[in-house]
Amino acid sequence: MSDDKRIVNYIKKARRMVVRNRMIDHMLFGIIVGSLVATILVIISLLTPIVDARIYALVIFMVGPLSGFIFALVSAPGLKRAALILDSKGFKERVSTAYELKGKNDRFAKLVKEDALATLKKTKLKTLFSYKVDTKRVVIALAMMMVLMGVSFVKTPAVAEAENIKLTQVDAKKKAAELKKLEKEIDENDKLTAEQKKDIEESIKAARNELKSAKNEEELKKAEERVVKKLEQKMKEYAKNDQAEAAKSLADMAVDLNNKLTDEEKEELKKELKDIAEGKDDEAKELEKDISDAKDQGTELSEEQLKELSEKLKKAAENMDSSELSEAAKNLGNGNVNPEDLDGAMKALKKAQGSKKASDMENALNNANKNPGGNGKNGNNNSGGNQNNGNNNGNGQGNGNGQGNGNGNGNGQGNGQGNGNGNGNGNGNGNGQGNGNGNGKGQGNGNSQGGGGKGGGWNTGSKNGKETSDNNNGDYVTIPDDKVYDSGNLKGQDTGGESYNTAGGPAVTWSGNKKNYKQVIGDYEKEAYERINNAEIPADMQEYVKDYFNELR
Amino acid sequence: MENNEFKQMAEKIRACEAEIGKAIIGQKDVIRQVMLAILADGNVLLEGVPGLGKTELVKAISRALSLTFSRIQFTPDLMPADVTGTNLIVKENDKNVFQFEAGPVFANLVLADEINRATPKTQSALLEAMQEKTVTVGKTTYELPKPFMVLATQNPIEQEGTYPLPEAQLDRFLFKLNVEFPTKAELKEIMDITVTNRKTELTPVITGDEIIEMRTAIRDMPVSEAVMDYALSLVVATHSELADAPEISKKYITTGASPRAAQAIVKTAKARALMEGRFNVAFEDISYVALPALRHRILSNFEAMSDGVTNDAIIAEIMKETKAI
Structure with missing residues (x-):
């Protein structure tokens, strides 16, 4: 290994140690500053509600040493600077001069490098750059952390209020998310027009903001109710518009039909529809009454009466085209007079009635369509129904x-x-x-x-x-x-x-x-008096209730 | 030149210092700084009250260095020719010819004692010698012996009848050294030497050639960027006209140090590094030589005088404010 490389290695080693020491120092400082700021925040949150104050405090506390760590890394000295730092440990600029002479081989360059290496060899860098604990700083950091922990566990009304606000916010967030989902669904809804979608989306957006701005549970509840109402109203409004359109076309059809039907046909259709609407079916009603009577008489029903009832049922079965009714008639014809058969007959009759009514309605409409001019009157006047x-x-x-x-x-x-x-x-x-x-x-x-x-x-x-x-x-x-x-x-x-x-x-x-x-008051008064009599209520309270009703009269 | 040769040089210089120290009690820094000036090929102005051994110091150095020595006592009537020498008419082969008679300046070490007592004309006679190491008489220029060095002294208290050295001449002195009053212990030692029959014999340690060799070697010594930057920062900081000059400079300095100051600092710092056994210049070398190299090169204003702030105090403050790293 060349002298240059060895010198660079020494410098790099020194730099690592310098960075490590700075890191510890900066992190310690960061802990102190972070704890201080976090403590101030927590103290403020004890006086005035701050949502998530403790979480913020924790984040700030953690950001302190983290910043110190990052700062130490970012501000890590370059090799030249590290060489000077190394020189400041007593090397009298031997290292930095040798580093600057890297690549040079004149006599002085060699001498400087040899001299620098010889001096570096004599020294243990670990000892030279060993971290010296700053006791004062450590004590301050520990104290600050203790204070922070202490104030973090203090409960005040402001803290409780902040917690409530937080819960409200969480709810609001959930609801806003639901609205978002709804917004998506609306967006995918093909039945709504682009204008309607836009309108609803704007409403949802406003609703979301309203939910987010809710400061407590009550406000949130109200906001939520408002949102639901708004959306319901919107949807109803759209549905109503659709209905209005349908009603308009129906009204047009009715006018058209009215023009085409003769007065006679109109009367007939009217009567027919009225009967259907009122469920008027004399035959069925009569039969219903007979079955009911038969049930009341039970076993005392004569054979003749049974036969007559059976006949009526048979006829009705034919009219109504009901196999079940036909079966019931058959059973009665056989002389079986038990309550189950009568119940079965009644059910069959009702069912057949229902089917017949639907069929009649269909027929009436068919007839009306087939026979213009035969329309029945509704009897209800829509003209004045303005609201x-x-x-x-x-x-x-x-x-x-x-x-x-x-x-x-x-x-x-x-x-x-x-x-x-x-x-x-x-x-x-x-x-x-x-x-x-x-x-x-x-x-x-x-x-x-x-x-x-x-x-x-x-x-x-x-x-x-x-x-x-x-x-x-x-x-x-x-x-x-x-x-x-x-x-x-x-x-x-x-x-x-x-x-x-x-x-x-x-x-x-x-x-x-x-x-x-007065009748209503009387009813209430009566009921109240009954309760007073049936319950152990102090006499003066009884008088109080009585006086109340007297005053109402 | 190998490591050992440099070490030998450093040892010789230290030995020389020790030899001078035999004759001069105390004043270790002055001796060291004079040695630095010799190695840096510069001239020194020694300032101190009478009787502090300034002349004796120069004599001791000449003896320890095995160099020729001459002393010129500067007086108001001293003429330039008395310093440089003059052409005399002499008879040569029955002809009268001019012959140059070298003055006392022709020596390795010249002691210009009480230089501020001579007129500026005479003082300026030394200018060429100090800067160019030559003397011109008539139309002939004579080279001075090598190594050549002027060691001038001046008395700071007796200002009457004196001619303060002009700035240009002051700038030619590499160092201005203040010779301080010795301590009581040092004074006692001085008594032992001077008031008894005890003689102090000094042995020459370094020859003139060796000094020249050392000067050559020193010039190649590397200076790191940071160290050079520090030296230059100190010089620049004396310039009050610069925006980033220290407050004290702005307040008290009229004229800052010349580029010669930077040269003086770096050269003498190199010499000091050699004396310390290093092959590179350190910050401490710069700090050590900054004060003697700068103190006579800055011109303080009246405010400094009225506030009693000396040049030394100004420079000390500048050095404090100028960070090495």
């Missing part, structure tokens, strides 16, 4: 008024209140209240409440919106049932936020039984 509902998807509440006159179909959406006047039902999709006066009913899908009183509609329009409480101030209370009444007025209520109105189509109204307000 405007407020739909509030933004911040605050929207105004929406919906009125339904006569019988009509109409869907309304709105956050707020819906008022139904007269005999009508307003169906409000959305959130809000529905008031029905008289025999009207306002019904809100979702969080709406229908009835003579204002429903407590929870505002999903905005986090800034206000929620109205339930308030009974109507004269009547309507009880929903399946009957159809005249339409009523639906009225939305402004709750002061970003809103847009959607004109509803023909309102679908739902009837309700009218009950006198």
Whole structure:
């Protein structure tokens, strides 16, 4: 090995040791600085909620020594510099001069190199560059770490709050991810138009931001509900548009049909459809009654009665083209009068009735198509069924008024209140209240409440919106049932936020039984008194309840 | 030249120092610095109060080095010809011809005692000798013997009737050495030598030829970049006009050191490395020679004088601020 190479090897060796020592020093310094900064962060997080403060503190703490490590590597001296560092250990610039004379072979170059090597040989580099522990620095680093660990375990309300925020954020993140998935699904949905997709995606994007900005569980819940409502409303809106288009084409067809049918045919078709709609089938009803009577009589049924019933069933089986009914008639004809046979006969009859009704409906429609001019009237007037509902998807509440006159179909959406006047039902999709006066009913899908009183509609329009409480101030209370009444007025209520109105189509109204307000109060009062009597309730509390009802009267 | 030869040189120089030390008590640094100047082929200005053995030092060096020695006492009426020599009319073969009569400057070692007492005209008579190692009389230039060296002395306290050396002449001195008052122990030793019959005999250790050989060898000694950079940084730092000059330079220095200062530092640093038995110049060599090489080459301002800041203090501060690495 040449002198040059040997000198370079010595320099490299020295450099490694220098880097190692610097690394230890810098890492120790990094620990001190990292611990200090992390401790300050943790202390601040004890006073004010900082999400993941401890994780950040840990990262900062780890970044300290890591930076020291990296810095030591990056700032590793070059060979020339390392030679000078080596010289500073008492070699009096022999090494750096020899390194600079690398490749030269004049007499002085040789002498310098030999002299440098001879001096280096006499010295142990390991001893020369042995790491000297800086006790003061080590003690400070240990102390800082202890302090950091100490403050990290302190629990304060701010820490608890930060933990809650963190949980909320995690939930929000999950929900945002779900929205992302939904966004993808929407994107792949062929049924939606590009415009609709864009609209929904924008809504989802806004919703995601809203979820992310939620600061606590309550806000997150509200935001989530808002998101769901918004998307539901969007989807319903699109579905409604589709329905409206379908209804329009049907209406066109009906007008066309009406023009083509004669008055007679119209009457006939009307009657036929009415019968089908009302399930009117005298023969079946009569038979149903007979079977029911036979069941009641049981074994007391005479042979003659059995035969008569069997005949009726047979006839009905023929009319309805039901093999099951035919079988039941056969069994009764055989004189078997057990309850199972009668139940079987009843089931067969019902089934046959169902099939017949469907068939009749089909026939009626076929006839109508075949015979223009034979259309029956619906009897329900759609012309007055106009409803405007407020739909509030933004911040605050929207105004929406919906009125339904006569019988009509109409869907309304709105956050707020819906008022139904007269005999009508307003169906409000959305959130809000529905008031029905008289025999009207306002019904809100979702969080709406229908009835003579204002429903407590929870505002999903905005986090800034206000929620109205339930308030009974109507004269009547309507009880929903399946009957159809005249339409009523639906009225939305402004709750002061970003809103847009959607004109509803023909309102679908739902009837309700009218009950006198006093009757309702009376019923409640009666029930309350019964409970008071049947339960161990302090006397003064009993009086309290009684006073309450007295005041209501 | 092999390693052993350099070692022998270093030993001889050290032996010479020891020999001089027999006659001069204390003043080890002055002796060492004079030796460095001899090896670096330079002239030395010794400054000190009377009676500190400046003249004796020069005499001792001449004896230890086996060199010819002459002493010129500079007085206000001393003429240049008294230094350099003159042409005399002599009869030669019955003809009157001019013959050059060499002055006291024609010696290996010339002691210009109290040089600041002579007029500038006479002082300048030494300029050519110091720089070119020649003397021109009439139209003839005479080479001075080799090695040639001027050792001048001056008294810093008696300023009346003196002619301070001009800057140009000061710059020609490689070193300006301050001869300090000896310690009590050294003084006692001086008494033992001077007030008794004890004679100090000095043996020549180095010949003139050997000195020339050493000078030649030293010139080839390598200087690493970092060391050279340090030497130059020190010189540059004395220039207050430069933007990155140290504050003290800006405050107190009017004129910085000339390039001759850098030459002086590097040359003498090499000589010191040889004396230390090394074949390369170290930072410590530069530091050692910087002060005597720079102190007479910077011109301080009135503010420095009024603040009582000496050139030595300024240079010490510059050296402190200029990092070797």
